[in-house]
Amino acid sequence: KAGVTQTPRYLIKTRGQQVTLSCSPISGHRSVSWYQQTPGQGLQFLFEYFSETQRNKGNFPGRFSGRQFSNSRSEMNVSTLELGDSALYLCASSFRTGHTDTQYFGPGTRLTVL
Amino acid sequence: AQKITQTQPGMFVQEKEAVTLDCTYDTSDPSYGLFWYKQPSSGEMIFLIYQGSYDQQNATEGRYSLNFQKARKSANLVISASQLGDSAMYFCAMRESNSYKLIFGSGTRLLVRP
Numbered sequence: 001k002a003g004v005t006q007t008p009r010y011l012i013k014t015r016g017q018q019v020t021l022s023c024s025p026i027s028g029h030r031s032v033s034w035y036q037q038t039p040g041q042g043l044q045f046l047f048e049y050f051s052e053t054q055r056n057k058g059n060f061p062g063r064f065s066g067r068q069f070s071n072s073r074s075e076m077n078v079s080t081l082e083l084g085d086s087a088l089y090l091c092a093s094s095f096r097t098g099h100t101d102t103q104y105f106g107p108g109t110r111l112t113v114l
Numbered sequence: 115a116q117k118i119t120q121t122q123p124g125m126f127v128q129e130k131e132a133v134t135l136d137c138t139y140d141t142s143d144p145s146y147g148l149f150w151y152k153q154p155s156s157g158e159m160i161f162l163i164y165q166g167s168y169d170q171q172n173a174t175e176g177r178y179s180l181n182f183q184k185a186r187k188s189a190n191l192v193i194s195a196s197q198l199g200d201s202a203m204y205f206c207a208m209r210e211s212n213s214y215k216l217i218f219g220s221g222t223r224l225l226v227r228p
């Protein structure tokens with residue numbers, strides 16, 4: 001079974017631009033979560049989608065948004081990019097949502113904002 | 115509030131020896147899951163092992179085992195017979211029963227010496 005895939009793997013943008021990142025979960029997984037990883041803040045939860053519904057969102061500004069499609073694929077969008085948005089963005093999928101359900105991560109998208 | 119603490123920023127271990135990576139957690143939820151992930155320099159988070167709060171036995175997965183001490187709220191990862199490929203960042207994470215997200219510790223960088 002194929003793992004979680006993320007595209008693109010690397011991205012360079014300039015301040016003020018917007019960016020869209022894509023995530024395809026493991027086949028059959030309906031929950032998709034996004035995390036931001038930076039050297040200073042570590043791994044922080046962005047949001048989680050289940051059956052096309054956003055069920056939880058982390059403490060990030062409204063510039064960060066996302067959506068999930070009927071095939072469980074998910075996209076996240078960051079508008080009006082800031083230098084501090086430079087990070088590794090990780091997507092994770094799980095079959096269900098619960099403390100026993102393992103989240104499997106993709107390879108990440110490394111975003112650099114110049 | 116839920117919190118994960120990893121007190122070892124970096125560790126060295128000799129190839130073929132065992133190593134223990136420390137993790138303590140804080141939660142008031144009686145139902146939770148504890149996870150360990152490995153992150154090589156490539157960035158992908160690789161799931162290693164899971165321990166549920168009600169599990170009576172310590173989890174094991176090949177060379178990985180989890181030393182779960184519930185009363186002390188610790189969930190240390192033990193890697194036996196270290197290999198050069200084990201050099202990576204290791205993250206401990208927790209998910210409560212009513213939460214959609216993983217809370218991560220700050221990580222431990224492990225370097226295996228030949």
